[in-house]
Amino acid sequence: MFSGAQISLYPMTDDFVRVILGAIGALEPYRPHFRIETDDISTLIVGPPEQLFPAMRDLFVSAAGGGIHCVLAATASRGCPGEPDDPICTPIAGSRHDRPLAERIAAALEKVQSAPKTGQNVAAQFSLYPLGSGHHMDEIYGCIDFLKQSGVFDRSKNFCTKLRGDAGQVFATLSEAFLRFGAPEGHVALDVKVSANSPTKA
Amino acid sequence: MFSGAQISLYPMTDDFVRVILGAIGALEPYRPHFRIETDDISTLIVGPPEQLFPAMRDLFVSAAGGGIHCVLAATASRGCPGEPDDPICTPIAGSRHDRPLAERIAAALEKVQSAPKTGQNVAAQFSLYPLGSGHHMDEIYGCIDFLKQSGVFDRSKNFCTKLRGDAGQVFATLSEAFLRFGAPEGHVALDVKVSANSPTKA
Structure with a gap:
């Protein structure tokens, strides 16, 4: 995948x-696991799905730490049938998202609750696109x-959901949404700001 | 829809x-047709699908005109089954996207070629998500x-396609991609920067 x-x-x-340039240093610990390519619009990271959101969290917390108004915008994707399989992307832990919805929700909540806090408050909004499924x-x-149970739910908006809270819990929530919903080997995309x-004022 | x-x-x-604040004035001509709501993350515009990208083009060209490095990020959506139908969204012209692909491609190319130039050069990348269809x-x-035939195709990237050219042609290309592909009454989302x-340097 x-x-x-x-x-x-x-x-x-x-x-x-x-x-x-200062924030990019926060990606160093992830470099051994990722392929990274940059152009004038975005930086591509290709690697294990579980590490995508932790990498984005560290990049963003580093950029925002100085108090400047910053936004991170990202499009994450797994299982796209137009992309070749890549061994670098193999999940480290066994995937469990073929389990019933209720079980996946419980496991996701556990992950969010145990995510470390960063001290950086953020607002986020995102859309999840499970593709090619009826x-x-x-x-x-x-x-x-x-x-709604994540502790960082702010509100539903048209076309997206808004979260608010510590970057640790917000990025963990995004990661769980991306990893645990949609078909296990299916094509899932997630767009986030x-x-x-x-x-x-919010 | x-x-x-x-x-x-x-x-x-x-x-x-x-x-x-200076650029938002460019939305004035569209206000009679749209419902517009702003918070700390984004501005929602709800209205006729054909007018979404012209409105974004005018907003962005106004913001970028002073030479500042600017990015517009947007999530456009039509036919979302989670949203109520809204009479404000009724397309002005008859939709033709139930026609065969080849016909839709020809019609889209005609629209892009006849779009007025703005004098503002831009780069864009976007993903199209036709949802709920096999x-x-x-x-x-x-x-x-x-x-690839649009005249503003730059290259395919992982998870998205990159365009480059005059904002007139680039936003017209985005609009045609959004309007003419995916099921006619289906749920289609488009994410763009x-x-x-x-x-x-590109």
Whole structure:
């Protein structure tokens, strides 16, 4: 199964190049596990699905730590039939997302509750797209059940769900949504924006 | 059919609030046709599917016109079964996307070729998600055929397609991809980032 993400970081400052270059160092511990490619729009990371969101969390917390208003926008994908299988993407732990929805929701909640806090408060909104299945709305509604119990659920919006809380819990929630819902070997995409230090009142 | 988009504008400058507030004026001509709601992450526009991308184009060209590095990120959606039908979303022209792929491709190309130029050069990357259908890859491959002939095709990337050219042609291409591919009354989502004035060489 091929898995990865296209990631962009937007620091709202004249000094955006320095903020981006400074934050990229946070990806160092992940480099042995990932293929990484950058162009003028985004950085591609290809690797184990469980490590995509921890890598994004560390990148984003590093960029936002200085107090600048920053946004991370990413498109994560697993199981795309148009991509070749890549051994680098093999999940480390055994996948359990062929289990019934209720079991997957419980396992996801456990992961979120045990995720370490980062001290960085964030708001996020995302959409989950389970593709090529006749039951895509069942999986979406199951995922929404999980989100409402996650402790970081903010509200449902048109086309997406909004989360708010510590970056540790928010990125863990995104990761669980991505890993545990949709067909086990199916094509699942997740689009997300994460924002910190916005001057706009929520 | 419900249709709309969640739109965010990221000007990479200390002065980002002024740039955003200045650009929002470009949405004025669309206000009679749209419902518009803003929070700290994005602005929702709900209205006729044909007008979503022209509105985004005018907003983005206005923001990027001063030469600041800007990115627009948006999630557009039509036919989501979780959303109520809304009379405001009724397409103005008759939809033709129940026709065979070859016919839809020809019609889309005609629209792109006749789109007015804006003088603003942009790069964009996007993913199209035709949901809930067993044939989602057929529609994606048909859309890719169209993109390759659009005149603004840059290259295929993992999980997305990259476009480059005048904002007029690029936003027209995005609009055609959104309107003409996927089931006619089906659920289609499109995720896009558009960038201008990047200091990074492509």
